[in-house]
Amino acid sequence: MVAALGATGEECTEYNELGEPFTTCFDPARGISFGVAATARGTGAGAASIDPSYSFVIRYRTADPSRNKTKSLWFNTHRFVETHAEADAAVRSLTFTAYQATLRRHLEEGGFVLIPTADPVRLRFPFDVALDVGLFRYERRVFEGPGYTVEPAHIALLFDPLRSLAGHTRFAFGPSLADELRVVPGSVVHEVSPFTSAQLDAGFETEDGWWSARLSAVSGWVYVPGNPSRFRTRATATMERVLIALNNQPVDLVVSAFGVINDAGVAHRSEWGASVGIAFRPLGH
Amino acid sequence: MWAVVGAAFAAAATGASAEGTEWEPPPLPPLKLEARTAPLPHLKWDQEVICGQFAPVPGVHTGTFRLQCDPARKECLAAPGRVLDSEGAETEDELGRVHPCTARQDWPARMAEGYRFFPAVAEVQPGWIRDERGRAMQYNFDLNRRAWLGALYAPIASQLDPAHHRLRADLGVEVEVPSDDHHTLYRWHLLEGEIYLGAPTYDATLVRFDWSEARSHPLFFITTFVGKPQRHDVNVDVGAWFEAVHLEYLRRSGETESFLTLGTAAGTLDLWHSKDLASFVRLRAGVGAEYDTFRNDTSLKPLAAVEGDLTLDADGFHHVRFQAEGEKLYLSKAVPGRSVNPERLRLSAGYEVIIFAINDQPVTLVLDAKGTYRDDFVSVGPGWEGTVGAGLRFSLWAPARRSAPVQAKQ
Numbered sequence: 001m002v003a004a005l006g007a008t009g010e011e012c013t014e015y016n017e018l019g020e021p022f023t024t025c026f027d028p029a030r031g032i033s034f035g036v037a038a039t040a041r042g043t044g045a046g047a048a049s050i051d052p053s054y055s056f057v058i059r060y061r062t063a064d065p066s067r068n069k070t071k072s073l074w075f076n077t078h079r080f081v082e083t084h085a086e087a088d089a090a091v092r093s094l095t096f097t098a099y100q101a102t103l104r105r106h107l108e109e110g111g112f113v114l115i116p117t118a119d120p121v122r123l124r125f126p127f128d129v130a131l132d133v134g135l136f137r138y139e140r141r142v143f144e145g146p147g148y149t150v151e152p153a154h155i156a157l158l159f160d161p162l163r164s165l166a167g168h169t170r171f172a173f174g175p176s177l178a179d180e181l182r183v184v185p186g187s188v189v190h191e192v193s194p195f196t197s198a199q200l201d202a203g204f205e206t207e208d209g210w211w212s213a214r215l216s217a218v219s220g221w222v223y224v225p226g227n228p229s230r231f232r233t234r235a236t237a238t239m240e241r242v243l244i245a246l247n248n249q250p251v252d253l254v255v256s257a258f259g260v261i262n263d264a265g266v267a268h269r270s271e272w273g274a275s276v277g278i279a280f281r282p283l284g285h
Numbered sequence: 286m287w288a289v290v291g292a293a294f295a296a297a298a299t300g301a302s303a304e305g306t307e308w309e310p311p312p313l314p315p316l317k318l319e320a321r322t323a324p325l326p327h328l329k330w331d332q333e334v335i336c337g338q339f340a341p342v343p344g345v346h347t348g349t350f351r352l353q354c355d356p357a358r359k360e361c362l363a364a365p366g367r368v369l370d371s372e373g374a375e376t377e378d379e380l381g382r383v384h385p386c387t388a389r390q391d392w393p394a395r396m397a398e399g400y401r402f403f404p405a406v407a408e409v410q411p412g413w414i415r416d417e418r419g420r421a422m423q424y425n426f427d428l429n430r431r432a433w434l435g436a437l438y439a440p441i442a443s444q445l446d447p448a449h450h451r452l453r454a455d456l457g458v459e460v461e462v463p464s465d466d467h468h469t470l471y472r473w474h475l476l477e478g479e480i481y482l483g484a485p486t487y488d489a490t491l492v493r494f495d496w497s498e499a500r501s502h503p504l505f506f507i508t509t510f511v512g513k514p515q516r517h518d519v520n521v522d523v524g525a526w527f528e529a530v531h532l533e534y535l536r537r538s539g540e541t542e543s544f545l546t547l548g549t550a551a552g553t554l555d556l557w558h559s560k561d562l563a564s565f566v567r568l569r570a571g572v573g574a575e576y577d578t579f580r581n582d583t584s585l586k587p588l589a590a591v592e593g594d595l596t597l598d599a600d601g602f603h604h605v606r607f608q609a610e611g612e613k614l615y616l617s618k619a620v621p622g623r624s625v626n627p628e629r630l631r632l633s634a635g636y637e638v639i640i641f642a643i644n645d646q647p648v649t650l651v652l653d654a655k656g657t658y659r660d661d662f663v664s665v666g667p668g669w670e671g672t673v674g675a676g677l678r679f680s681l682w683a684p685a686r687r688s689a690p691v692q693a694k695q
Binding site for chain 2: 068069070071072105107108109111112113114115116120122125127128129131153155157175177179190192194195196223225226
């Protein structure tokens with residue numbers, strides 16, 4: 001059951017006329033991804049520019065039984081050193097996230113709420129509970145001038161009504177806590193969002209891993225001591241399709257779109273963008 | 286566990302008779318259950334459980350039961366081997382948190398002896414309860430081993446700032462590890478933090494580590510000879526306490542201060558601790574190095590505290606924590622408008638109770654009060670501020686306590 005993350009074994013292997021095997025199933029949440037894309041970015045004023053962008057991320061996922069709460073499973077996805085860079089002078093920028101993970105616990109018997117009265121009451125609770133954790137996100141937008149943004153950590157408590165046992169679908173949402181520093185020469189502005197933001201993490205992938213889609217968004221209020229609160233939103237939608245495989249290592253078509261309201265760069269800009277590209281993803285099966 | 290029974294049947298079924306005809310297993314014995322009692326009795330965790338295979342009975346079509354028998358009374362408790370649905374019919378889900386059971390097939394003989402069989406609920410691991418459908422739920426939580434997220438309403442009354450309304454978010458990871466001989470308990474606190482909005486305060490600690498020790502021999506003992514001679518043991522249970530990277534950031538009346546404690550080392554003396562060392566009242570004294578991030582100045586910070594952390598019930602639902610800590614800064618640069626050796630007195634007391642659990646993860650109600658006196662703010666002046674908090678915490682992990690009683694609650 002724990003190995004139910006996608007088709008495995010014989011059904012993922014086919015043979016050519018010479019009897020040589022080749023892999024036909026992939027895991028969208030695994031692999032070392034090297035990507036290149038054409039990215040359009042706009043701010044609503046004037047035409048959007050289209051520039052090359054480059055990305056890198058190490059993805060890994062696990063599904064293991066809980067050690068202290070049996071009859072439950074942990075579905076964990078990890079993303080290490082996720083990097084996105086644009087080199088053209090007009091949009092030169094770097095975004096780096098050291099670690100991001102979503103840790104979802106699934107109860108085989110179904111979720112419930114226990115009310116510890118004298119005669120304990122068990123009420124149905126149709127959600128898996130997940131924790132989304134991010135560590136050290138760095139954003140440097142050279143084209144905006146000096147300054148950079150660092151998010152030391154964020155954490156979100158998410159609830160997923162889909163309760164997927166195979167891990168192919170998720171729709172998790174809940175409150176988020178984030179801490180962020182916006183650094184410009186001579187000034188460090190400390191921003192916090194203490195559960196005053198909502199986070200969404202939705203995803204879908206086919207059993208053979210050829211298609212996958214992900215929507216992640218965070219929206220809510222951030223606070224700076226001595227200043228009024230600021231409402232901000234970030235959302236990114238990504239779709240991936242395995243195009244070919246080189247020596248059984250997938251090459252993906254990656255289409256994504258993003259929108260930011262009052263949160264891009266040290267100047268809290270609003271902007272939108274979209275990109276189309278390909279990514280070579282060794283160990284993605 | 287039912288594989289044991291199945292294997293026994295399979296082994297028997299593979300044999301063929303000498304005449305070459307297929308051997309057929311004997312028919313399964315019918316199980317006649319007595320009338321249900323309310324509440325249903327539970328099989329006991331600390332007694333042997335027997336697997337029984339019977340002819341299908343209403344609601345239990347597999348006929349698989351878990352049993353405990355009392356030969357003296359010729360009575361057996363019989364619990365279905367699988368979880369039941371809301372209609373009382375067997376589902377495909379096997380029971381969790383049960384013992385391996387022993388296969389036995391002498392039921393026809395027992396029935397002939399006059400044994401009676403009573404409907405029951407299967408046994409369950411210490412720290413858990415099982416409802417009449419056979420579903421296991423955790424009912425004992427160790428809040429000293431958890432990762433938590435919390436949000437509280439925490440208004441403030443301060444002589445340093447006119448603000449009143451505040452919100453607080455807190456989080457942290459706490460781990461307790463006993464030594465092999467259970468005479469020492471090591472406590473780790475990781476990434477603990479509190480963020481206040483309103484009169485802003487950020488308080489975060491990277492790591493804190495301490496241990497308590499229950500010595501097996503007293504340091505010394507006193508014998509009294511008034512009346513019947515009596516021996517009085519004097520235990521001195523000392524431990525140690527360390528903290529690394531503790532940031533306190535505050536903004537009051539437009540002025541901001543930021544103090545980074547690089548490290549603190551202290552000794553502890555337990556005035557009292559529970560047998561499992563999870564609860565304690567102790568004295569703590571030590572010294573730290575504090576860095577003023579705005580003035581690039583490092584100070585020596587001696588501190589002393591009395592503190593307690595008490596778990597009030599066996600199931601870990603009720604907790605009381607309190608602390609009174611004084612600290613004073615030495616060797617710091619003279620700052621106009623501030624005392625030469627700034628000092629702080631921090632008082633806190635709190636109560637935390639589990640009010641419900643979601644998917645075996647406890648949600649607690651937190652009520653606490655804190656008071657602080659400080660004179661380390663330039664131009665704002667010395668003063669007291671007090672805050673009370675009320676809110677909820679969600680805890681991950683929180684396994685059953687090491688001392689979880691068998692059959693915590695039925």
